[in-house]
Amino acid sequence: EDQVTQSPEALRLQEGESSSLNCSYTVSGLRGLFWYRQDPGKGPEFLFTLYSAGEEKEKERLKATLTKKESFLHITAPKPEDSATYLCAVQGAGSGGSYIPTFGRGTSLIVHP
Amino acid sequence: NAGVTQTPKFQVLKTGQSMTLQCAQDMNHNSMYWYRQDPGMGLRLIYYSASEGTTDKGEVPNGYNVSRLNKREFSLRLESAAPSQTSVYFCASSEEGRSYEQYFGPGTRLTVT
Numbered sequence: 001e002d003q004v005t006q007s008p009e010a011l012r013l014q015e016g017e018s019s020s021l022n023c024s025y026t027v028s029g030l031r032g033l034f035w036y037r038q039d040p041g042k043g044p045e046f047l048f049t050l051y052s053a054g055e056e057k058e059k060e061r062l063k064a065t066l067t068k069k070e071s072f073l074h075i076t077a078p079k080p081e082d083s084a085t086y087l088c089a090v091q092g093a094g095s096g097g098s099y100i101p102t103f104g105r106g107t108s109l110i111v112h113p
Numbered sequence: 114n115a116g117v118t119q120t121p122k123f124q125v126l127k128t129g130q131s132m133t134l135q136c137a138q139d140m141n142h143n144s145m146y147w148y149r150q151d152p153g154m155g156l157r158l159i160y161y162s163a164s165e166g167t168t169d170k171g172e173v174p175n176g177y178n179v180s181r182l183n184k185r186e187f188s189l190r191l192e193s194a195a196p197s198q199t200s201v202y203f204c205a206s207s208e209e210g211r212s213y214e215q216y217f218g219p220g221t222r223l224t225v226t
Contacts, residue, residue, distance in 0.1 A: 032213075032214075036217075042219060043218050045217070087155075103155050103156040104155060
């Protein structure tokens, strides 16, 4: 059974204070690891897909990295508008050919001005 | 290009009432999904449809039914609502198969009294 654990559950930062969110996972045959951003009252919004250990992707102040056991979402010099819940999901080989992702519970990030 | 749309946005039901949540996507995706999101539980898959004409149970299917009406539309029905079904419901779509990110709708906030 695929498992995803995100930490911390909540994180408060001052504007400009860089930090990292962690996503630890166990999966049978990783096909993809996904990061999403979710604003209050809205649906998750896709950010990145990572496919193999060592891969990195960047978007503005966000950088996602991947190892064989975990992924990090690094936030550099965050701004208040980066406040959101960040979700991690993994997609494994699955049974019977299905590729249903497994989501973590998310990290709630608040950036204070 | 509206992406994934859901109706209604809010709904209040009494125990035992029935209702259908509607979802449509205009991205020509083959796969569609219904999730529920509860505080502290993360996103849990209710049902999914890998392609038009097929539906399968997810993690929490009890009390729900689905219909893949055509390639664009995927509805979720509650036949006899229970307070335990109070939640936020998200529809999502993706390309069929592995390693594809999901695109989520804005959600339906359902309260069952």
